[in-house]
Amino acid sequence: CSAIDACKTSNGGCSAKAECRRTTPGNRVCICNAGYTGDGIVCIEINPCLENNGGCDRNAECTQTGPNQAACNCLKGYSGDGKRCTYISLCSQNNGGCSEFAICNDTELTERTCTCKHNYIGDGFQCRGNIFQELLRDSNTSRFYFHLEALSIRDIAGPGPFTLFVPRTDVLNSDPRVKNWIARGVMAQVLRYHMVGCASLLYNDLTTITNITSLHGDPIHISYSQNSLVLNNKAEVILSDAVGTNGVIHIINQILVP
Numbered sequence: 001c002s003a004i005d006a007c008k009t010s011n012g013g014c015s016a017k018a019e020c021r022r023t024t025p026g027n028r029v030c031i032c033n034a035g036y037t038g039d040g041i042v043c044i045e046i047n048p049c050l051e052n053n054g055g056c057d058r059n060a061e062c063t064q065t066g067p068n069q070a071a072c073n074c075l076k077g078y079s080g081d082g083k084r085c086t087y088i089s090l091c092s093q094n095n096g097g098c099s100e101f102a103i104c105n106d107t108e109l110t111e112r113t114c115t116c117k118h119n120y121i122g123d124g125f126q127c128r129g130n131i132f133q134e135l136l137r138d139s140n141t142s143r144f145y146f147h148l149e150a151l152s153i154r155d156i157a158g159p160g161p162f163t164l165f166v167p168r169t170d171v172l173n174s175d176p177r178v179k180n181w182i183a184r185g186v187m188a189q190v191l192r193y194h195m196v197g198c199a200s201l202l203y204n205d206l207t208t209i210t211n212i213t214s215l216h217g218d219p220i221h222i223s224y225s226q227n228s229l230v231l232n233n234k235a236e237v238i239l240s241d242a243v244g245t246n247g248v249i250h251i252i253n254q255i256l257v258p
Contacts, residue, residue, distance in 0.1 A: 035067025
């Protein structure tokens with residue numbers, strides 16, 4: 001007589017995902033393979049994600065990749081290997097895309113707000129201080145700023161409001177009269193002729209008036225036709241409405257002469 005091998009046919013009646021092991025003649029046990037659970041007759045694939053999120057961080061997604069195998073991926077707004085995920089602060093890099101003069105606040109995942117700091121105005125992405133400060137920040141107006149500084153003219157650093165007509169930097173650099181005005185000591189008068197006090201006049205406001213008085217005391221004539229705003233029949237406003245906390249800057253293509 002020979003012993004009957006209970007595992008010889010049909011895996012001994014065990015599951016295809018199980019190992020059939022002979023015990024005594026004619027008997028066997030069924031043991032589920034690694035990654036499976038059951039009684040050996042029926043073996044079910046283990047999904048590790050169903051318990052303790054598969055060992056992933058609570059801010060990660062657990063994805064089953066095979067029997068008792070899973071991958072962990074950090075959720076949007078978090079970084080890490082999935083086992084450990086750290087919140088990504090939008091404000092931690094480049095101030096969250098806000099202006100350098102704004103405060104960035106994380107509000108929720110992938111969201112943040114930008115608020116201009118005290119003494120600055122704007123939408124948070126672009127924040128402006130007073131118009132005296134703003135002159136230096138724009139290459140088109142920085143030369144005008146340096147002329148004011150050289151002559152210690154700080155009228156427009158006050159509370160205002162002011163309207164400022166600034167000849168573009170290249171115009172101030174190339175006009176031969178500037179050196180002459182400086183030598184004669186009249187440059188301060190020329191500069192103040194580009195300033196208007198007690199009013200922050202936007203482009204649309206300027207189209208409705210014909211004369212305004214400068215800080216120098218002389219009037220500036222304004223004409224508007226064919227979508228063009230011209231001062232003293234010479235200088236055209238080429239960039240407008242740079243609004244600061246104490247006024248507004250308009251850039252012109254000629255120097256105004258009192």
